[in-house]
Amino acid sequence: MNQKVLSQFKKGDKIEILGIICGREFTRRLCALGLFEGTEIEIVKNDNSCPIIIQILNSKIALGQGEANKIYGRKI
């Protein structure tokens, strides 16, 4: 299975979200923003030290690397 955590992808990758292993509260916030299993996002910026920037629907969201390490997806 071509599954990696978000922090392992690079700029321009389109990702389908497969799993989120965060606390309930954080997961809830991600869901409200449109990030949950089955949705598609795009990596806008990832330099592996600063927070990564992803595009969800039509907005740009920055996520800490720690958080990005707990979200699984595969490239499409």
Next chain:
Amino acid sequence: MVEKSKLIIGLTGNPNTGKSTLFNALTGAKQHVGNWPGKTVEKREGNFTYKNNKIKIVDLPGLYSLTAYTEEESITADFIFEEKPDVVVQILDAQNIERNLFMTIQLIELQAPLVLVLNMDDLAKQDGMYIDTKKLSNLLHIPVVVINAKSKKGLSEMMETVFAYSNSKERSKIKLTYGTEVNDELEKIKDVIKSNEKSIKQNDLNSIAIKLLEGDLRAEQKMTHRPYYLELNALIQKSIAHLERIFDKNIHSVLANTRYGFINGLSREIITKDLSRKNNDISEKIDTLLTNKYLGIPIFLIIAWLMFQVTFGLSEPLMGWLEDLFSFIGNTLSVLLTSWQFPTWVISLVVDGIIGGVGGVLVFVPIIGILFLIMAILEDSGYMARVAYVMDKLMRRIGLHGKAFIPMILGFGCGVPAVMATRTLETKQDRILTILINPFISCGARLPVYILFVGAFFSAYQGWVIFSLYFLGLVVAIFMGLIFKRLFSKNISSPFVIELPPYRWPVLTGLMIHAWEKIWVFTKKAGTIILAFSVIIWALASFPVGVEYGSRDSLAGQMGETISPVFEPLGFGNWQSSVALIFGFVAKEVVVGTFGTLYGIEKIESDSGASSLSDALHEDFTPLSAYAFMVFVLLYIPCLAVLAVVKRETNSWKWPIFMIIYTTVIAWILAFVVFQGGKLLGFN
């Protein structure tokens, strides 16, 4: 036309939708800002009239979701249920309409009397995105109005719609179905509640069931005191566990799936995209530069430096003018009251106590105003989010959140706007933590004290010594931040997630209102407390009757004498220092003036005055004790104005009092270490 009783509107929406702009456009500067009762969240209310009707509009916190986990989220639900507004207006950002509709669904589920207002439609069209609002309105059974909050277009149409709606009180009949499995669980929950609450309405039942399944704290609280709660809760937990197991997802993902599925279907009906017109380029290009791994921070530092230059550059003349003004008022009143044969003590009270004390704080107004204006520009344009992004990595290393950076940087200018800026932090915990370490960051008001002592004792190394103090302040702030985190927050710092909104031109009127609002709040609240304390300090300096103002024989002097032994081990156990430090409680600049008064020197600003004060200081201080004194001034109690805003932001006296105690303790310890340690090392 008969005047109706007040129409109440609640204004809600995602962050970055132009909600504040709309609020300001409707209420002008006639807003009242406070806190929601018992909470640390800002509440904005405004009143205006529309066609002879009185309207009250309440600005609810900007949120992405209404499931109540945090203070802000429960505020909105509370408002809808308890205050029962006539209309809830949700403002949507056309450029992000899908995500905005998530909240719309939740509002419908909460049975809010909803009217939708679509903002930034022009920007969406520029990007090639066209939204059919009529269709949206038909599909949701909710009125939808297009507006442009910046140019105030569509506002009268909005108010007409709101009015018409408030009379009809129709609710959207949309009912979201969550799929069989979820519905089954919802039915089970509803059955338990229904069998215990005979008179509950179906709509209310539906509302609360979905909220309970979501783990909404507010819904939970409503149920906890019911006799059947244990049974209900066990069922809810079982349902959640069951759903999470069969879907292999978190319950929120399960529900989001349905909600966004519905939104997806909706979007396909109402949105047409002309991709050839997509124009994200400028925003993207700017971002590549501003969020660049290597350039991001330097660019920010330059902008920050500019910010301070402009602030102090512009405010200095204004502050000088204000000082002259208060001086003039003081003198005039003095002459006037004397000629009217008022007793000396009254004159002294008014001139030295009130004008002197309050004026000394009102002098802050230009700095606060300008600083906040600049902050508002950075925030409304969207840059602030990039700052939090760029600083997050560094801040994490010292245990703080990226967003805490801005208040810290503001603290170098003035603690008052710094504390007020902590509002941008999402959790109460982060807000309080940032507020607590703020006093250690050397603010502009302490500078005169440093300049005085450094000029007298360290003339060769002035720059270095002052820099060392600023640096020490930062170190102590970071260190205390880490300690507080260790001691008080059991859970890990809140995760870093922030939206980077598209860059937008800030609205001038909005900015002015922002800045004015902050100035007004500061003046009002800080002014009243400071007035009270200024009078107290005046009294201490003037009594017993007949004594020379601020002399050794006055109460303040006596207090100084009594307290001074405490400062012996720190090297400055003279009564003048103690008195100056006491007066410095009101505002740090006062320390210098106090020394001047106590050593009997007039006009310390003049060169001759400065040197005679410097000479006078040499009698009671040594370079080492001077440094210890400056360390103490750096760290001890924040000024009255700061304490006043802390009280306001945290909604309790507990925190300001705690700050008074612990900053003084730390200041004492460190000054002690500096003085005694220095002596041991052979300095003097």
